[in-house]
Amino acid sequence: MIVFENIANQKLPSEDEIVDDILTSVATIKMYNRETIKEKILTSKLVGRGGSSTLIGTKWNHFLQFESPKYLVVNAHEGEPFCEKDRALLRYETARVFAGIYLIAHTLEISEVFLAINQKYKKEIEVASKITKKLGKKLPKITIHETSERYIAGEETALINDIEGNPPRPYQRPPYPTEKGIFNRPTLVHNLETVAMLPAFITDKDFTKAGTEQSIGTKLFCVSGDVPSVFVGEFPFGISLKKVLSSAGFSETPYAVMFGIDAPLNKIQSENLMLSIENLRAANAHLGTGNIRVFNSEESLFKHLFFLLDFLEKETCAQCCPCRLGSKILPIAFRKFYETKTIEDEVLFYAKQMYKATKCSFAAAMANCFLGVVANFGRNS
Ligand code: SF4
Numbered sequence: 001m002i003v004f005e006n007i008a009n010q011k012l013p014s015e016d017e018i019v020d021d022i023l024t025s026v027a028t029i030k031m032y033n034r035e036t037i038k039e040k041i042l043t044s045k046l047v048g049r050g051g052s053s054t055l056i057g058t059k060w061n062h063f064l065q066f067e068s069p070k071y072l073v074v075n076a077h078e079g080e081p082f083c084e085k086d087r088a089l090l091r092y093e094t095a096r097v098f099a100g101i102y103l104i105a106h107t108l109e110i111s112e113v114f115l116a117i118n119q120k121y122k123k124e125i126e127v128a129s130k131i132t133k134k135l136g137k138k139l140p141k142i143t144i145h146e147t148s149e150r151y152i153a154g155e156e157t158a159l160i161n162d163i164e165g166n167p168p169r170p171y172q173r174p175p176y177p178t179e180k181g182i183f184n185r186p187t188l189v190h191n192l193e194t195v196a197m198l199p200a201f202i203t204d205k206d207f208t209k210a211g212t213e214q215s216i217g218t219k220l221f222c223v224s225g226d227v228p229s230v231f232v233g234e235f236p237f238g239i240s241l242k243k244v245l246s247s248a249g250f251s252e253t254p255y256a257v258m259f260g261i262d263a264p265l266n267k268i269q270s271e272n273l274m275l276s277i278e279n280l281r282a283a284n285a286h287l288g289t290g291n292i293r294v295f296n297s298e299e300s301l302f303k304h305l306f307f308l309l310d311f312l313e314k315e316t317c318a319q320c321c322p323c324r325l326g327s328k329i330l331p332i333a334f335r336k337f338y339e340t341k342t343i344e345d346e347v348l349f350y351a352k353q354m355y356k357a358t359k360c361s362f363a364a365a366m367a368n369c370f371l372g373v374v375a376n377f378g379r380n381s
Contacts, residue, residue, distance in 0.1 A: 001206040005247045007088040007232040021095030028203050029103050037107045046216050050191030051289040053277050063178040066186035069111035076117045076192040077147045077154035080261050082224035083291040086192045088232040090124035100195035105140035112141045114163050119146040151315040155360045156189040169317045170360035211237035215276035223248035225293040242271035256295045260288025309334050312366045322354045323363035330370045343374050
């Protein structure tokens with residue numbers, strides 16, 4: 001099990017080292033038969049690292065019901081501002097990414113893999129393309145796809161549209177991509193971090209021993225905000241927030257902490273909060289993708305919130321009415337809130353409607369962000 005406190009302290013691997021490490025991992029994975037791997041995933045409580053904390057076994061179980069040809073999409077779009085986990089994995093842990101691709105494609109007999117990397121990660125795209133060429137038939141067929149620059153292209157159905165050459169806009173489910181995805185064929189979409197940790201889950205006993213009962217293994221956390229520089233580290237689930245923040249160079253008591261763009265904001269998260277999916281839920285938060293923003297003052301927090309609401313207003317794809325209108329109403333209401341610390345009942349009512357009748361969770365993310373601020377920083381909070 002690889003655990004690092006700061007990924008940037010790792011040595012950047014050469015292409016030859018990456019190739020050797022991939023071949024070693026592939027040889028290890030080949031020692032396990034497909035049925036053993038499937039059984040272990042399908043019966044485990046292992047959750048994906050993409051933010052919704054879905055059980056990987058549930059997704060695989062649905063995917064397995066459909067016939068070939070089937071596709072795998074590895075989602076390294078990472079459009080969330082200040083989040084750099086995917087870039088860190090692609091840059092420093094490239095072999096783990098490719099070993100994970102091999103494991104999934106081999107186990108589920110997948111015809112083609114789309115490794116979808118945000119177009120802003122030029123260097124990582126170049127390295128991934130070279131590795132794919134060098135290994136050729138030793139790996140499944142892999143197409144490197146450069147994703148659209150739009151934030152929403154990271155939503156799984158929008159990403160499928162993007163790969164097919166359509167505008168990156170989410171579409172209504174069901175049917176889920178596991179049944180009808182790319183070119184209407186069954187498509188398994190996994191976040192990059194999920195793919196990269198699967199080989200350790202199968203082949204490394206220390207990985208399954210790490211973490212908590214409901215949050216198995218290790219997790220990458222990205223810390224930004226009032227820290228010297230954006231930080232990425234890998235820790236066992238259940239690590240304290242204090243430890244992660246101090247590793248990132250933040251040693252004060254935080255004024256506020258946000259767990260990703262779509263998580264409700266809590267005024268002060270206890271520094272002793274243990275970072276697991278179940279503990280975050282109990283604290284009325286959720287872990288999201290593990291992207292932590294930390295603030296040492298109200299001024300710094302609100303500066304970020306202004307940025308965030310403007311960002312969300314710009315990035316909505318505007319297909320759904322609650323999202324289209326909410327992205328206009330909430331930033332205006334938020335500016336007023338900043339001055340008065342109060343909010344009209346009509347705006348609160350509207351924000352709560354944003355959880356309904358939308359094609360993706362983007363509108364809910366915006367409402368979460370807004371309602372979390374109102375609940376924690378309003379006059380009566
Ligand atoms: S919720 Fe917003 S981003 Fe998602 S599909 Fe609807 S309009 Fe687009």
